[in-house]
Amino acid sequence: MTLKKTLTIAGSDTSGGAGIQADLKTFQEHGTYGMNALTVIVTMDPDNHWSHGIHPIALDTLDAQLKTAFSTGIDSLKTGMLPTVDIIEMAGKAIEASGITDVVIDPVMACKGENEVLFPENVDAMVKYLLPHAKVVTPNLVEAGQLSGLGALHTVEDLQKAAEKIHSHGTKFVVIKGGKQLKHEKAADLLYDGEKHYLLTAEKTDTTYNHGAGCTFAAAITANLANGQSVKDAVYNAKIFVSTAIAHGWKLNEYVGPVMHGAANKFHKAEVDVVEL
Ligand SMILES: Nc1ncnc2c1ncn2[C@@H]1O[C@H](COP(=O)(O)OP(=O)(O)O)[C@@H](O)[C@H]1O
Numbered sequence: 001m002t003l004k005k006t007l008t009i010a011g012s013d014t015s016g017g018a019g020i021q022a023d024l025k026t027f028q029e030h031g032t033y034g035m036n037a038l039t040v041i042v043t044m045d046p047d048n049h050w051s052h053g054i055h056p057i058a059l060d061t062l063d064a065q066l067k068t069a070f071s072t073g074i075d076s077l078k079t080g081m082l083p084t085v086d087i088i089e090m091a092g093k094a095i096e097a098s099g100i101t102d103v104v105i106d107p108v109m110a111c112k113g114e115n116e117v118l119f120p121e122n123v124d125a126m127v128k129y130l131l132p133h134a135k136v137v138t139p140n141l142v143e144a145g146q147l148s149g150l151g152a153l154h155t156v157e158d159l160q161k162a163a164e165k166i167h168s169h170g171t172k173f174v175v176i177k178g179g180k181q182l183k184h185e186k187a188a189d190l191l192y193d194g195e196k197h198y199l200l201t202a203e204k205t206d207t208t209y210n211h212g213a214g215c216t217f218a219a220a221i222t223a224n225l226a227n228g229q230s231v232k233d234a235v236y237n238a239k240i241f242v243s244t245a246i247a248h249g250w251k252l253n254e255y256v257g258p259v260m261h262g263a264a265n266k267f268h269k270a271e272v273d274v275v276e277l
């Protein structure tokens with residue numbers, strides 16, 4: 001039996017909820033074979049309120065990983081945290097050279113609830129080196145504000161404007177995650193295909209245990225594409241998967257609560273509605 005091969009080019013979240021750990025767990029839950037090229041290691045300081053340490057991987061080490069992974073023949077891939085401009089450029093050029101088209105860019109640049117962008121200089125590099133090669137890009141509200149240049153986004157109409165701007169950078173589909181922050185009674189995400197806007201909605205779970213939700217959503221889209229789904233189906237099914245994972249989020253310690261990545265394969269699945277706007 002052969003399995004579809006899915007690659008994540010992303011960072012390690014030592015606490016296990018986000019980053020490559022979320023991606024590989026999600027790939028496994030979708031029956032694909034997960035591989036990774038590590039870009040950065042994120043640590044948490046237990047003696048200092050769980051403050052984050054960011055440890056980028058050396059460029060030649062990333063290069064060697066990308067060569068290893070691409071030599072196996074990848075069916076689909078995603079990117080996650082790419083901490084420096086050089087790493088973004090290297091990943092973008094390797095993706096372009098690989099010719100792979102099922103590419104999901106999760107433009108990680110802000111942590112949940114934070115409006116400060118972690119690495120402001122990376123925004124231009126993402127637009128230049130990643131978006132032209134993306135089939136799907138999955139920014140959250142803050143990231144979409146940065147990639148579109150529109151700044152703070154509050155309403156579904158704001159999301160539509162931002163999606164059109166981001167689409168003009170070369171990506172084929174834009175998914176903007178409204179999540180908990182958007183002014184909407186549901187957890188609403190916008191999907192734009194270059195012509196039409198669709199709104200996907202699920203019940204908002206009242207929780208802070210949603211660490212890794214964005215990574216899990218993008219990884220589920222990536223696996224669904226490898227498994228032959230259309231982009232619309234891949235996003236719809238990924239939304240069911242992540243909504244269920246959030247509904248079963250749990251407390252790891254006093255600082256963080258990860259989603260339960262595999263909840264959709266164990267428990268009742270969340271319901272998702274889709275409407276064309
Ligand atoms: N409290 C919540 N209840 C239900 N769905 C949520 C909640 N928070 C986020 N989501 C959904 O989870 C997915 C990931 O979004 P989000 O957590 O905003 O991403 P990120 O981790 O990149 O900031 C999106 O589909 C979003 O709508």
Ligand SMILES: Cc1ncc(COP(=O)(O)O)c(C=O)c1O
Pocket residue numbers: 010011012013018019020042080081108111112210211212213214215216
């Ligand atoms: C390595 C890594 N990638 C990505 C993320 C983003 O995680 P989320 O899916 O919660 O947005 C984090 C957050 O801590 C991280 O440590």
